[in-house]
Amino acid sequence: MLTILRKIIQEVSNAGNLDAILHLITSRVKQNLEVDVCSLFLFDFEERRYVLMSTDGLNKRAIGQVSLGETEGIVGLAGSREEPINLEDAQNHAEFHYLPGLGEDKFKSMLAVPIIHQRKVLGVLVIQNIDTRKFNESEEAFLVTLSAQIAGTIAQAEASGVVEGKHFSGQIAFNSRFDGVRGASGIAVGIAYVCTPSADLKSVSLTKAITDIDTEEQAFMKALDAVREDISKAGERLADALRPEERALFDVYLGMLEDHALGGEVVKRIREGNWAQGSLCEVIKGYEQHFNEMEDAYLRERASDIRDLGQRVLSHLQKNHSAPTEIPYGAVVIGEEVNPSMLGEFQARNVVALVSMQGSANSHIAILSRAMGIPTVMGAVDLPLRALEGKELVVDGYSGHVYANLTDEKRNLFLQLVEDEKLLVKGLENLKDKPAITTDNHKMSLVVNTGLMSDVVRSQDLGAEGVGLYRTEVPFMTFGRFPSEIEQAEIYRQQLSIFAPHPVTMRTLDIGGDKSLPYLPIVEDNPFLGWRGIRITLDHPEVFLVQLRAMLRASEGLNNLKIMLPMITSISELQTAKYLIHRSINELREDGLEIVEPEIGVMIEVPAAVYQAHHLAKECDFLSVGSNDLTQYILAVDRNNPRVAELYSSLHPAVLMSFKHIIDQAKLTNTPVSVCGEIAGDPVGAILLMGMGYQKLSMNAASLLKIKAVIRETSLTFAQQLVEKVMKVDDESIVQAIVKAELKRSGMNLKHFGIRDSN
Template structure:
């Protein structure tokens, strides 16, 4: 059965259209199960009906004509129950619906399996037989497995609009709506710019060719470069390989010939695709051909073709790197994954929004996007990235929606929403110079999270009282090597001087997890639980000491430096780090011939071990700061970069709220201050709860400072404590969130939470 499944999936992947893929499935399933009928019904969302889209055994004229309602017939029942149904006498079932157009009256046995993707029913796969008998368990298992395998193909077809109104002609530029997860709030309109990783041939988009001669020249240069590489490798292996093995390099050279891959790529360029898109198209076609072959040896040649494709692509991309691209105003960056380093390389003023098919709301890239005020939606798994270059788009990060080819009416509505949002932001300017103090006199310290110099000006304009988290890893990400001590000192000095005399808390190098350096890759099976944060820098004291020396030198004469250690999980780590900080301090004082006061040293509480040992750890340092993003991740065992479990990640979870209150109580009991620098601090609902818990400071993105200052000045501490008491007594995160949103609405603060849910012209966007 495994061989049959593999063969079906390979043939489906090789199919040129959805309909041909469906035909492949029904034909192969009919043969594999030796049954009289196999049919596929797909859900047409516009008509809410299951349409017969492929069959072997029923009347072929019924395809595209016959349909069933959501609750109609056995097909509708399979969809409603979201599970298989196996009947030996289908006509006797009360839900049976006879469709004379199909000619199915003589078939008694029925086995239907739902085709599901991300909890949604996309269709139903059915087999039928004349004999009155139940299909066996192995047949059930086969269909369930196949359904799971092909669900991605059907989902992708839906994303491309191929499942919209299955009875009507398709328009590739028809309006489409995609749902994801909000990474950074806001709304933007613009045109898509595909960002794809280097030498990742699957991610290269199609793009209309502007200058055929230029594309042909680039291709010719890339082919010549790869030919030279192959010849060099072949010569290098002369002594190491047998003649028949060395002959493989000759095969590679022939594959690059004008009569092989090279010629096919040229044809696609002349047909209108740019060189990189033409290359991807040719490699895809060859991969599909090899995948459909039965000979294992020939199938293995897939790897050779892909390797050649990557080599050619790498040379093409060197000629058109990201940094040399022109980004028009209002560019919406889209891609499978966009790294923080890539993001900050692009002119920030050109970026209107960011959309990715992977990732989650609290990935490092999303956090940086929030800091820069760029609307971001992540985890849009069905977005057909490669076909959307230069497509008109609307990104509504409040509702986690992405609109592709929006209608004129929708554009008009969102222009009005954007206008109102600008008025709201302008209204928040009135809070810039007002103290963050509640109506009943409770003062809240509001800090800012920084990492780029672009954060500094906005933070100062919006009244930040200092820096609660400086992400020192960002300058490391922007280079192709570790920055020198002097380079680091210059960067840190700018941050410290910009906020002097207010405190600047610099987190030591926090890489690993979802924050890799291009020149220091960390490949792990489970990076979230791996080598990251303080673990790396203690293993590499030479890196840690350089950073400490740079921070200390930068603080000379300013004396507003605070140092914070990330991912601490034991007393040993604090003691080891303290030893290195003292060593660096002694070295700098001797070198600079000045007396430098020992900066305050703090730790981040991000893992359960630190939470449960909070008094022991806090007693060794000057202050404590909670990293709520990672603490939430580890408490809930939810990878915050995994879009599949993104809906399980919530700061409103009772365990998270109770843990935070415990941390505050324990730190205050031994006289230590405790702040919070996770994204919870910048959310109006959770900020109220954090204020009521007694956190000494809230640190957030510059884009949220005015919003939270307005919340603080609107909500009395007594109200916050009442809401906190209620929240700590509730066992459901959704109920807590709803309770807080209702309270914000009653206080007249709904517009700063979800602006797009305000009526525009009596209607909401849909």
């Protein structure tokens, strides 16, 4: 059975379209289970009916013509109950519904199994026999397993546009919602424009002998030059919307095409006698595989960049490259895989939102979108591209949702939200130089998370009071080796100088888990529970000591450095790290540098640190809660995985209890505690943290003025009372309901908190 199952799944995966997929399923199941009939019904979400879409054993003329209601017949029963229905004499069952013209009169036994994808019933797979008997456990288990495995394939086939629409009827249900992950915040309403690649790498034969090597090489080099020109022009088109640091992403693209990289490898294969198109595709395939195997989320996303470059070069080789398309103002650009170079082909001012079926918040297109303020949703795997083309969409970058075919009521709600957001942003501009003080005179400190120089510039523009988290791994990623002490010191000095005299909290090298370096590959079965953070640097003191000395050297005369240690799970790790820090201080002082001892802190980002918060607080100068990782570890949810992203929430009672425990333990030793991560930049989260006792919040620069605004219109007393109420409940939805009710009761502007006043 397992061998048969694997064979069917393999065939289904290679099928070209939905019709072929359905035909393969019914024919192979009938053949391998030796049953008289196998049929497949798909659910039409617009008509709310199960429509016969494929059969082997019944009247094929009935395909697409006969259907059953949502709860009608044995098919409807299996769908509504979401479980297999196994009957030895189906026609005598109370729920049996006769379908004229289908030709099932002589078939007695029936097994109906629902096909479920992401909690939605897509259809029902049915087998029937002439004889009166119940199908055995092995047959039922086989059909259940097959249905579970083909559900995703069917959903993706419908979504990718191989049929007319998300549902085979070609209709999108009212108020349809498609889920992805947050790429760039904001809400936008616009018309969908489908962006497709210019060539298909999979359609090219990898090997094909050539006789004129020089001509083939010249054709490739000509195509390469054309792509270089295309990318340069794309960068120029976006020049006005991006800072120099962000435009540098296009230089990354150009660098991949150089002789020592992709370009050189293709030429080598051509000179070995293989044709240019096949050589290109072979190299691209190798690069893709290499990047896809990386554990680091940022580096994994570079497979998308490589694939995009390969498609562009191939389109020039095939001479089917077309000039950039002008799109109308108000376009929501959607595609299977949207890339920066695609965005560069359009007038950026005409794009109001982006949606990509593939990719995550680490994709280059998401990074550019955040820089340009374009609401973006990534990883919307079930997006029905062709059905949505030309349709009005709402893109909610805050939640990672895309809405289509809205009722007038829903549409008007989102249009109002768009206008409210514009007014809110405009009204925040005058808060830059004002302090974050509550209505009852409680002062909060708002600092920023940085990694790129563009973060620094924005932070200054918005009046940040310092840096709560400087990600030192970012500059490490720009080198092809470990940077030297002097190279690091120059980078760190720039950060410290810009923010002086405000403090800059530098996190020591935090790689592993979702971050790795190209020159230090880390391959593990479970990287988030493996060799990462402080574990790596303590295992490599030669790397750690160089970084510590660079930080301390950079701080001389400025004295605004704070050092933060990531992924601490035990007191011994903290003590060992402190010893190395003090050793570095002494070494630099012996060299004649006047080093002031910096404050040393710990990131609380794993449950072990939560329960040791009191002991850690006694051993260091400050604590900082890494809310993103802590939330993921507590809830066991990868927030970049669209399948489970809905489960990720910093307002989950277990997460809130952890935050409260940490601050309560830190108060026992009067140790300052800050929070960095998404909850700090969320208005509701910020108020709850303030009410718990946190006095410093570190966030992305884009959230700073918004958080300052809500703090200035809230009282500490209100925040404390709100915390007291939410800490008594055990369900996230109740937490949200209480927050909404209390804010509304107090007369606060719900829009400032990102809360909608109606459903």
